[in-house]
Amino acid sequence: CSKYPECKSTKAISIGVKCPDDGGDLVERRTKKGKIFYSCGNYPKCKFATWYKPVNKKCPDCNADFLAEKRTKKVEQYVCLNKECNYKEEILEDSGEEDNSEENA
Template sequence: MNIGFTAKMEEQLDDIADGELEWEPMLKEFYRPFDESIEKTMKEAERVPRESLEEETGESCELCGNPMVIKSGRYGRFMACKGYPECKNTKPVESPEEKAIRELVSEDVDEFCDKCERPMAVKTGRNGRFLACTGYPECKNAKPLPVGVACPDCGNDLVERKQKGKNGRTFYSCSNYPECKFAANPLPQPCPDCGKLLVTRGRGRRNARCLDEACGFTGATPQAEVEEAVA
């Protein structure tokens, strides 16, 4: 990265937008040395085996048992089965916070498909975790993953969802949406009083509250208090 180059480029683009600079000479000034650098690199740079760019994860593919590795694509890093192309299983790379949130929600489900009555299982896709029929591909029934807590507004199940986009965050919402519009952001640590799911509907961890109505915890989490003390 070259901050000076970026700043100069932005100034030139502003000048073009204001009609003070012609875009063709500016583009040629940039492109010619850039093209020469690309050509030189393609001829002289050391070739790096694609396999050396893969990171081991310590996880196994749930479809075929081969190791899962971290790769980089046009939309960023992702996990993929090392058995590709025979196995095309992929999943997002979790941040430490997302992993902590996932571990708070059990993947043990006792639910059966409402279309074919086969057991449902937890799967992970591009948009996070979800419940899918074990009869796939004959049965393609799927639904959001329940978090095991009732919606505090209407009593229906809360489910795990993920915001759209490659950097979308996990959140909890009511399975009865759009009739019930309850939504909350999960925190990566459990409730300090009962150990169940902790969420916030505002900014920061000082607005945390337990999703279990019987617990009733509200306020700052221990982690927030430590962060404030350090600050």
Template sequence: MTDNFLEPQPLGVPCPRCQRELQLKKGRYGLFVGCSGYPDCDYMTSADFDPGTDVPCPNCEKGKLVQKTSRFGHSFYACDAYPACKFSVPLPPVAESCPTCNYPLLLRKKTAAGERLICGNDDCDYKSEMR
């Protein structure tokens, strides 16, 4: 990269929509990857794009849960079939069933005392032992 971080930096990767080169750009909410053909092509993704997890969505059972970032900078996990499925959770998902209610998703919660798994179902109060 050059010393001027405000200028778009070429990445040498083709855009999945129009095959022009992707660039690392700086925007209002930080760094992002966008197409060099903007405004003709408005493809963009986060600079630290994570392709997702292998955890299936418990709501639609078709999509996978992927990590996203809110406009306030907080991470959350949502179904990649959005807008057809609007399921999301605030904690990292684990593909295990709850032993209490058999809900197909547990969430990894970190506390000062350690890490534990909690049920993704709001009606269930299951919490695993500290790890």
């Protein structure tokens, strides 16, 4: 709230991805201990939640509306959250290859 300290409420941050259960906006939230998770903005009507950050990228196998960004110490990949689908894709970091315009000048 912009009127802190009078107002102490917080608003969840929308991440621009729709909920697979009811079509509501997925939002970034924090647990009491500060860990980030993602859930439907229509809570408590919709109970969808995940620890992995949803990204606007369709699953090529099952055509799910989004993939989730799963990052651990050893693995960085996009995974499909659909229980019947086992799609996984490595996250490739940009290596600065987009700056080729200077070579052509």
